[in-house]
Amino acid sequence: xxxxxxxxxxxxxxxxxxxxxxxxxxxxxxxxxxxxxxxxxxxxxxxxxxxxxxxxxxxxxxxxxxxxxxxxxxxxxxxxxxxxxxxxxxxxxxxxxxxxxxxxxxxxxxxxxxxxxxxxxxxxxxxxxxxxxxxxxxxxxxxxxxxxxxxxxxxxxxxxxxxxxxxxxxxxxxxxxxxxxxxxxxxxxxxxxxxxxxxxxxxxxxxxxxxxxxxxxxxxxxxxxxxxxxxxxxxxxxxxxxxxxxxxxxxxxxxxxxxxxxxxxxxxxxxxxxxxxxxxxxxxxxxx
Amino acid sequence: xxxxxxxxxxxxxxxxxxxxxxxxxxxxxxxxxxxxxxxxxxxxxxxxxxxxxxxxxxxxxxxxxxxxxxxxxxxxxxxxxxxxxxxxxxxxxxxxxxxxxxxxxxxxxxxxxxxxxxxxxxxxxxxxxxxxxxxxxxxxxxxxxxxxxxxxxxxxxxxxxxxxxxxxxxxxxxxxxxxxxxxxxxxxxxxxxxxxxxxxxxxxxxxxxxxxxxxxxxxxxxxxxxxxxxxxxxxxxxx
Numbered sequence: 156x157x158x159x160x161x162x163x164x165x166x167x168x169x170x171x172x173x174x175x176x177x178x179x180x181x182x183x184x185x186x187x188x189x190x191x192x193x194x195x196x197x198x199x200x201x202x203x204x205x206x207x208x209x210x211x212x213x214x215x216x217x218x219x220x221x222x223x224x225x226x227x228x229x230x231x232x233x234x235x236x237x238x239x240x241x242x243x244x245x246x247x248x249x250x251x252x253x254x255x256x257x258x259x260x261x262x263x264x265x266x267x268x269x270x271x272x273x274x275x276x277x278x279x280x281x282x283x284x285x286x287x288x289x290x291x292x293x294x295x296x297x298x299x300x301x302x303x304x305x306x307x308x309x310x311x312x313x314x315x316x317x318x319x320x321x322x323x324x325x326x327x328x329x330x331x332x333x334x335x336x337x338x339x340x341x342x343x344x345x346x347x348x349x350x351x352x353x354x355x356x357x358x359x360x361x362x363x364x365x366x367x368x369x370x371x372x373x374x375x376x377x378x379x380x381x382x383x384x385x386x387x388x389x390x391x392x393x394x395x396x397x398x399x400x401x402x403x404x405x406x407x408x409x410x411x412x413x414x415x416x417x418x419x420x421x422x423x424x425x426x427x428x429x430x431x432x433x434x435x436x437x438x439x440x441x442x443x
Numbered sequence: 444x445x446x447x448x449x450x451x452x453x454x455x456x457x458x459x460x461x462x463x464x465x466x467x468x469x470x471x472x473x474x475x476x477x478x479x480x481x482x483x484x485x486x487x488x489x490x491x492x493x494x495x496x497x498x499x500x501x502x503x504x505x506x507x508x509x510x511x512x513x514x515x516x517x518x519x520x521x522x523x524x525x526x527x528x529x530x531x532x533x534x535x536x537x538x539x540x541x542x543x544x545x546x547x548x549x550x551x552x553x554x555x556x557x558x559x560x561x562x563x564x565x566x567x568x569x570x571x572x573x574x575x576x577x578x579x580x581x582x583x584x585x586x587x588x589x590x591x592x593x594x595x596x597x598x599x600x601x602x603x604x605x606x607x608x609x610x611x612x613x614x615x616x617x618x619x620x621x622x623x624x625x626x627x628x629x630x631x632x633x634x635x636x637x638x639x640x641x642x643x644x645x646x647x648x649x650x651x652x653x654x655x656x657x658x659x660x661x662x663x664x665x666x667x668x669x670x671x672x673x674x675x676x677x678x679x680x681x682x
């Protein structure tokens with residue numbers, strides 16, 4: 156039996172997978188990995204990840220091997236250190252495999268010019284799925300672990316790893332794309348040509364009030380000449396909704412399942428991962 | 444048919460449009476189409492019915508485009524007739540006493556009704572379950588007696604107790620868990636309505652019929668203390 160423990164949580168440390176599907180009609184959000192590109196790259200280094208990844212935002216966690224040994228890989232723009240049992244410290248690169256032995260402590264520093272980072276574990280985290288998924292929705296308290304992780308949380312990784320050989324993969328280039336092509340939203344006609352012109356010509360700033368549920372933007376207000384209150388209807392990650400203050404919200408992975416604000420536009424699905432990595436303060440623009 | 448057509452919803456979604464109104468007839472058609480789509484056994488990730496729309500999510504655009512063809516091909520009036528299967532009729536005990544009815548006096552004052560009148564108006568109607576949304580297991584039920592129609596609270600509560608019964612506009616609901624929210628709270632049910640342990644997951648499903656039955660605080664506490672599992676609740680309180 157191999158066992159490790161969380162010794163520092165960093166910020167917003169949760170278990171995630173590719174999403175919880177087939178339950179949104181019961182009010183259950185899809186949730187799942189914010190930037191899917193990173194775990195996709197980690198999967199080439201850690202093939203038996205069992206779809207059980209740790210996700211953190213801004214500040215990475217520390218974890219210490221209590222018993223046995225584990226093999227991990229860290230993805231994202233961050234500095235990674237291992238404090239060995241004999242008190243030496245080794246720095247590792249992202250997207251390389253790291254062998255951790257009893258007493259070793261892995262520490263991940265903050266994500267540089269980005270938001271999310273990930274850890275993949277050979278043989279996963281030994282978790283049982285909840286509603287067919289390992290993803291955590293902390294607001295609805297649904298998940299294999301239905302809350303952010305805490306110091307002292309322990310994971311048991313039962314099987315031996317297939318190979319201790321060191322592997323690496325090309326880094327994910329977290330490019331600074333800030334202009335996004337969007338699709339028309341179902342209530343685009345709630346906004347006049349003039350307002351739509353503002354939407355595509357003026358920049359919007361990602362505010363600090365952004366999280367796994369949505370990115371709140373700030374810019375020239377987008378006022379509807381019809382209403383900012385519609386009968387609630389199904390929403391998907393990437394929908395850009397506009398409440399009555401005219402400041403758009405891009406819905407991300409922990410969406411409420413239906414929403415009552417008009418949707419001016421919808422992001423391309425592959426751009427959701429990209430925009431998730433833009434820190435608050437970043438100015439973005441849209442193309443229709 | 445109220446159905447108006449299917450449109451793309453971003454690059455991986457579809458939205459079925461049933462107009463801009465809301466009524467039980469429209470919702471029945473929405474839920475019939477929802478059942479029909481489920482039976483088509485397509486590779487969608489999610490189907491999300493609401494008052495007058497159905498949104499579908501897919502993994503890739505090929506799945507999405509094939510599904511659009513399949514729905515357009517199969518969506519005929521004839522296919523919608525026998526889809527109201529497995530709908531349950533619920534008779535749900537509810538306690539309207541002061542400790543559970545945080546806004547009942549506000550409703551009484553707004554509409555000039557007595558406590559007994561609010562309770563009898565809320566319990567005499569059998570409600571249609573439009574859809575489940577907002578949070579896991581949260582049913583949008585309606586329509587309530589016109590004399591009870593009340594806007595949402597001007598300032599939403601930070602914490603509404605789990606299992607609370609609320610009313611807002613022409614709808615009534617039950618909060619499955621503790622939650623922030625703006626509905627006017629008039630009572631509470633004595634058991635959970637969302638369960639990860641039961642395959643049904645949500646006690647109420649779209650198309651179900653729900654009627655509340657007023658019980659005393661003593662009866663409420665008795666039922667509450669039994670910690671009923673879904674199977675027991677279904678056996679005792681549904682048809």
